[in-house]
Amino acid sequence: MNICVFASGAGSNFKAILDSIKKGYLKSKVCLLITNNPECGAVIIAEKNNIEHLVVNKKMFPDLSGKKYSDLFLKALTKYKTDIIVLAGYMKMIESEVLKKYKNRIINIHPALLPSFGGKGMYGINVHKAVIASGVKVSGVTVHFVNENYDEGKIIFQKCCEVKNGDDEFTLQKRVLKMEHRYYPQVIKSLENLEIGISDLEF
Numbered sequence: 001m002n003i004c005v006f007a008s009g010a011g012s013n014f015k016a017i018l019d020s021i022k023k024g025y026l027k028s029k030v031c032l033l034i035t036n037n038p039e040c041g042a043v044i045i046a047e048k049n050n051i052e053h054l055v056v057n058k059k060m061f062p063d064l065s066g067k068k069y070s071d072l073f074l075k076a077l078t079k080y081k082t083d084i085i086v087l088a089g090y091m092k093m094i095e096s097e098v099l100k101k102y103k104n105r106i107i108n109i110h111p112a113l114l115p116s117f118g119g120k121g122m123y124g125i126n127v128h129k130a131v132i133a134s135g136v137k138v139s140g141v142t143v144h145f146v147n148e149n150y151d152e153g154k155i156i157f158q159k160c161c162e163v164k165n166g167d168d169e170f171t172l173q174k175r176v177l178k179m180e181h182r183y184y185p186q187v188i189k190s191l192e193n194l195e196i197g198i199s200d201l202e203f
């Protein structure tokens with residue numbers, strides 16, 4: 001599969017995917033990185049790995065809205081023959097035209113067990129803070145398809161980990177991130193191995 005990764009932050013999941021490709025674990029390749037943040041770590045990772053990146057944000061294209069803005073994404077996705085979009089810490093909503101064209105072909109990783117601790121504002125360290133504050137004894141990783149609502153698409157994969165006595169949001173984040181790096185490539189591999197084309201999935 002040709003994967004287009006969308007990322008806004010450090011890009012450690014992006015790197016984990018690239019490492020899995022380098023090791024031959026994944027057969028797919030990353031054809032493009034799209035980001036809203038030209039200064040993020042993911043861009044540096046793309047440059048180091050000779051992967052093209054495209055910065056799209058409203059600041060760069062203040063005059064474009066609606067369909068014209070979506071077209072920026074769609075043109076790039078088509079140009080790089082994207083089969084699947086992998087969100088890896090992407091901080092923007094996906095344009096509705098992109099959602100339509102890539103229905104069931106956009107996945108996201110969330111650092112907690114959805115449907116708990118998801119939704120607007122639940123990103124980064126906020127998620128782990130909320131988990132610790134709630135007093136739950138397990139957290140984990142969720143990979144899900146992306147739809148028009150934050151963190152609400154169909155769940156593909158979940159794995160839990162313990163929330164240990166004495167954990168704070170940072171120790172928990174570290175434990176969960178390590179799991180993300182292990183399991184996100186595994187989920188992508190399971191999509192590579194589908195007997196039907198990913199675009200034929202129906203639910």
Ligand code: GRF
Pocket residue numbers: 007008009010011012013014088089090109110111124177180
């Ligand atoms: C990860 O925790 C992921 O679950 C969430 O955003 C974070 C991205 O981290 N969606 P990184 O940029 O991949 O290091």
